[in-house]
Amino acid sequence: MRADACFAERDGELFAEDVPLRVIAERFGTPCYVYSRRALVEAIDAYTQALAGRDALVCYALKANPSLAIVRLLAQRGAGFDIVSGGELARVIAAGGDPARVVFSGVGKTAAEMQQALDAGILCFNVESDSELRRLEGVAAGTGRRAPVSFRVNPDVDARTHPYISTGMVENKFGVPLAEARALFRHAHSSAHLEVLGVGVHIGSQITSVAPFVESLDKVIEFIDALAGEGIALRQLDLGGGLGIRYRDEQPPSPADYVRAMIARVGRRPWKLLFEPGRSLVGNAGILLTRLEYIKRTPQKSFAIVDAAMNDLMRPALYEAWHDIRAVAPRAQSPETYDVVGPVCESADFLGHQRSLSVQEGDLLAVFSAGAYGMSMSSNYNSRPRAPEVLVDGAACVLIRERESLADLYRGERLAG
Numbered sequence: 001m002r003a004d005a006c007f008a009e010r011d012g013e014l015f016a017e018d019v020p021l022r023v024i025a026e027r028f029g030t031p032c033y034v035y036s037r038r039a040l041v042e043a044i045d046a047y048t049q050a051l052a053g054r055d056a057l058v059c060y061a062l063k064a065n066p067s068l069a070i071v072r073l074l075a076q077r078g079a080g081f082d083i084v085s086g087g088e089l090a091r092v093i094a095a096g097g098d099p100a101r102v103v104f105s106g107v108g109k110t111a112a113e114m115q116q117a118l119d120a121g122i123l124c125f126n127v128e129s130d131s132e133l134r135r136l137e138g139v140a141a142g143t144g145r146r147a148p149v150s151f152r153v154n155p156d157v158d159a160r161t162h163p164y165i166s167t168g169m170v171e172n173k174f175g176v177p178l179a180e181a182r183a184l185f186r187h188a189h190s191s192a193h194l195e196v197l198g199v200g201v202h203i204g205s206q207i208t209s210v211a212p213f214v215e216s217l218d219k220v221i222e223f224i225d226a227l228a229g230e231g232i233a234l235r236q237l238d239l240g241g242g243l244g245i246r247y248r249d250e251q252p253p254s255p256a257d258y259v260r261a262m263i264a265r266v267g268r269r270p271w272k273l274l275f276e277p278g279r280s281l282v283g284n285a286g287i288l289l290t291r292l293e294y295i296k297r298t299p300q301k302s303f304a305i306v307d308a309a310m311n312d313l314m315r316p317a318l319y320e321a322w323h324d325i326r327a328v329a330p331r332a333q334s335p336e337t338y339d340v341v342g343p344v345c346e347s348a349d350f351l352g353h354q355r356s357l358s359v360q361e362g363d364l365l366a367v368f369s370a371g372a373y374g375m376s377m378s379s380n381y382n383s384r385p386r387a388p389e390v391l392v393d394g395a396a397c398v399l400i401r402e403r404e405s406l407a408d409l410y411r412g413e414r415l416a417g
Helices: 021-028 037-050 068-076 086-094 111-120 130-143 178-190 211-229 255-266 279-285 315-319
Strands: 013-016 032-036 056-061 080-083 102-104 124-127 147-154 194-200 236-238 272-275 286-297 302-306 325-327 336-341 350-357 364-367 389-393 396-401
Touching (some): 021 286, 021 364, 021 389, 021 396, 032 037, 032 279, 032 396, 037 056, 037 279, 037 389, 068 389, 080 086, 086 102, 102 111, 111 130, 124 130, 130 178, 130 194, 178 194, 178 211, 194 272, 211 255, 255 272, 350 364
Parallel strands (some): 032 389, 080 102, 102 124, 147 194, 194 236, 236 272, 302 336
Antiparallel strands (some): 032 286, 286 302, 286 364, 325 364, 336 350, 389 396
């Protein structure tokens, strides 16, 4: 899904589907997250259509954007869910998702979270260490249940992405090294309290080539075949997520091309296939709408100071990530070059450097490709209320998360003494 597919210019101003962004700003204020229902539907359908005829499940990675309305929409389109916390499981259930279609990943599951997931009846745990396996076995024994497990293995494959979002190399904290995984499978296979379903792999995020996926899959298939030789037959292969999107000039494969490449490698093997996309479902389905408060010129550069900040969109400060930034209604004047920055008291508080814009104070800007790891990573730093979220469906728009109030910032706090 291209960033501008559902956020296009008409008659000199940007729209979200059939709603002018100007109207959304007037109604809900700024900063504000705006999502396109059509973009979300097209993204999930691209996966499910590519998997038609296969025993497969698309498990949306909730960490990308856990908003209840988005979770519900994807559940209604047949998605399962990849979670990494008890809070995310609670969100799936609150949104009407089916726990039996949930995979619980993550390296630090607590005993309480394991109990919560067993009680809910999730599809499986993606186990990532020997210690976690022993803890899960003990929790399951205490409930008289068998915990369904899949092992996330670490294939030591370079995903060729930002080091902060690379997860499949031996120096990363994620997964069980292939050299150690066989012993864990043997233990789980012999346990009265564990049910071995399969194996999983996830090598990173914002991957823009099929090659790393194929390399890791080949290693995992070889490993599965070796297990079968020991009489441990697996039923499920979790291929993880990580497919990238276009932020600037990247050319990632489409979901259909990616899925076809994976299916070609798997062939006729009778495994249920799980995919865990996050960014590629929601990233380009959302923008961050913000208003230009001040233009500040110095001898070195000019700043466009907006009302959104690093607490609203962390990715530029955290990864030096690039997001397209456009004027909602460009002025009929020569563009100037600005650093687009927020009001937070950090030099890292920027949304974009060296952007050419035809704007004046008071104008609206749209920060594109903000549907993934935008609101989900936002914070109250500098005691700033978190932004609202709006879902657009054709000519209609609905508020799916209210803007936090100032009272919300300290709700639950107590004065000592």
